[in-house]
Amino acid sequence: MIQTILFDLDGTLLPMDQDEFTRAYLGLLCRTFAPFGYEPKLLTTAVWKGLEAMVKNTSSLTNEAVFWNEFEARMGRPVTGEERQRFDRFYSTDFHRAAAVCHPTPAAGELVQALKNKGLQVVLATLPAFPLTAIRSRLSWAGIDPEWFDHITSYENCTRCKPDPAYYREILTTLSLRPEECLMIGNNVDEDMIACTLGITGFLMTPCLINEHGADISAYLQGGFEELQAYLQSRELL
Numbered sequence: 492m493i494q495t496i497l498f499d500l501d502g503t504l505l506p507m508d509q510d511e512f513t514r515a516y517l518g519l520l521c522r523t524f525a526p527f528g529y530e531p532k533l534l535t536t537a538v539w540k541g542l543e544a545m546v547k548n549t550s551s552l553t554n555e556a557v558f559w560n561e562f563e564a565r566m567g568r569p570v571t572g573e574e575r576q577r578f579d580r581f582y583s584t585d586f587h588r589a590a591a592v593c594h595p596t597p598a599a600g601e602l603v604q605a606l607k608n609k610g611l612q613v614v615l616a617t618l619p620a621f622p623l624t625a626i627r628s629r630l631s632w633a634g635i636d637p638e639w640f641d642h643i644t645s646y647e648n649c650t651r652c653k654p655d656p657a658y659y660r661e662i663l664t665t666l667s668l669r670p671e672e673c674l675m676i677g678n679n680v681d682e683d684m685i686a687c688t689l690g691i692t693g694f695l696m697t698p699c700l701i702n703e704h705g706a707d708i709s710a711y712l713q714g715g716f717e718e719l720q721a722y723l724q725s726r727e728l729l
Contacts, residue, residue, distance in 0.1 A: 493692065493728060495668055496606050499677030500617035500626065502699035504599040505633040507592065509701060515589040523585045527577070537565035545620050546652045554619050554646035582625035590632040598716040600634045605729055607639055615640045616662060616675065618682065619649035642666055653682035659689055674728075676719065680706050687711075694719055 498504050501512065517538070521531040544561035545554040552560075563570050606613050615637075617626060623645040627637045637643060644662065651658040663670060670690030677683025678696040681703060687693040695713040702708060712722055723729040 492672065493611075493674045493726060494672045495612040495614060495666070495674070496728075497614045497616040497662070497673055497675045497686070497691075498603070499675075499679065499683050499696075500615060500629060500633075502678035502701060503676060503683075503696045504603070504615075504635060505629055506594040506596060506699050508699070511592045512589060515592045516586070519585050519588055520581065523581050524577075527574075533566065537562045540565050542620050545646065546655075548650060548652060549657075551650060554649050554652060555622070558620070558646060579622065579624050582622060582628055586625060586628055587632075593629075593632050595633045596716065597634060598720075600636075602716065602720065602723075603635055603639050606723075609729060611728065612641045612666070613639060614662065614666070615643040616659070616677075616683075616686075617644060618653050619644040619646050619658070620652060622646055653679075654685045656685055656688055659686045659691060663689070680704070680708060680711075684708075684711060694722060 501507055502509060517535055520538070521529070521534055524534060525531060541558040541562045544557050548554055548557045550557065559570060559575075603613055615626070615630075623643065626643060626645055630637050642662070642665070644658075648665075649658065649661060651661055659675070662668070663673070671692075673686075673691045674694060675683055675686040675691050676694045676696060678699045679701040680695065681701075684693045684695060693711055695708060695711040696715065696719070697713050698715045700708075714722075720729060
């Protein structure tokens with residue numbers, strides 16, 4: 492019996508074109524930090540290499556520690572505490588302008604609330620490559636209260652990233668869950684449906700589908716919010 496619902500964020504609860512969002516995000520980041528002496532190309536490279544390091548993380552270090560270690564290596568100098576605070580402020584201020592390239596739907600928040608009202612545990616299983624501040628900001632664009640979730644993955648509390656199955660194992664361990672009790676809902680075949688290899692049921696959201704390797708998706712439960720709601724009702728989860 493499914494007792495816990497795991498949701499991806501970007502392209503799932505918050506419909507968007509991932510490439511368009513990435514361009515907007517990096518553009519805002521570069522413009523915000525240029526006055527503080529950050530050369531745009533170097534900053535972009537440092538961020539991308541930091542992301543790559545988090546995706547490849549197999550250590551006991553949090554993704555946060557891995558990111559900043561790589562970021563500093565690429566910048567060629569330590570990052571001060573004041574600079575870290577400046578990045579945190581960015582995610583609660585200028586970062587909000589990236590909401591303009593997203594396409595929120597009220598169906599997302601309504602569904603999360605309905606599942607909570609049904610007594611289910613709800614987890615935001617978003618790629619833990621951002622600080623919690625940035626994730627809370629993106630949730631606000633979707634009209635979703637972070638407090639509706641029992642657990643949110645972020646770079647502060649994870650040591651693995653999607654598409655590593657160990658990311659999902661970490662969630663299961665942290666929350667003392669069994670795979671068969673969980674449903675993972677996401678739009679990325681590689682990053683989200685990899686959860687199925689652990690015995691977690693997967694539902695593939697197709698409106699903002701990402702299938703980089705052209706995998707056969709015919710075996711997955713799939714559709715938009717209407718089809719997802721119908722599936723949940725068929726399992727008496729709504």
